[in-house]
Amino acid sequence: MQQPAHVTFRFAAPHDAETVRTIEFEAGLRFVSVGMSGIADAPPMCLALIERKIAAQEIIVAVDVDGTCAGFVMFEPQPARIYIQELDVLPLHAGRRIGAALIEQVAQLARSRKLMRLILSTYREVPWNAPYYRRLGFREIEEAELDAALIARRDAHVARGLDESKRVFMQRDLA
Secondary structure, three states: OOOOOOEEEEEOOHHHHHHHHHHHHHHHHHHHHHOOHHHHHOOOOOHHHHHHHHHOOOEEEEEEOOOOEEEEEEEEEEOOEEEEEEEEEOHHHOOOOHHHHHHHHHHHHHHHOOOOEEEEEEEOOOOOOHHHHHHOOOEEOOHHHOOHHHHHHHHHHHHOOOOHHHEEEEEEEOO
8 A cells, every 4th residue: 555645654752742633623523514413523542541551552643744633543452353333534534545554554553563453433324434434445244253352342332323324334354
């Protein structure tokens, strides 16, 4: 896959924590256009969570040529796979394949750790969610294929107020 021009990738540093929150908030505003204003109105992740993920090296940022963070991916290593928790790109940088490149950064990390799958949960019908991930090689995981960890994650989503009937778990196998 061709990398986006003028973008580099690195693990997030402590000084990136507020920027990650800003990117998440601004990216969430796109959901207004698909009638999901509840997501756009939601506050960004708490700073303490982001700081823990940064300390654990579980956030990768995309840095534009001018030094600004254009997007990030937050993930959780699990046995045999990496779970992608959040992928956001600033709307100003949308359409430059930064999201795809961030996913590829996680895929490379997974391969280096001998983890051969990426997993995520996303909205089934939102154009920049499940349809986008399908184009990046993800497939839907059928209900019968969900393991205990994914069922627990789905239950946590419901507890947070997410409508799981509109969501789907997806998987990408890594060669």
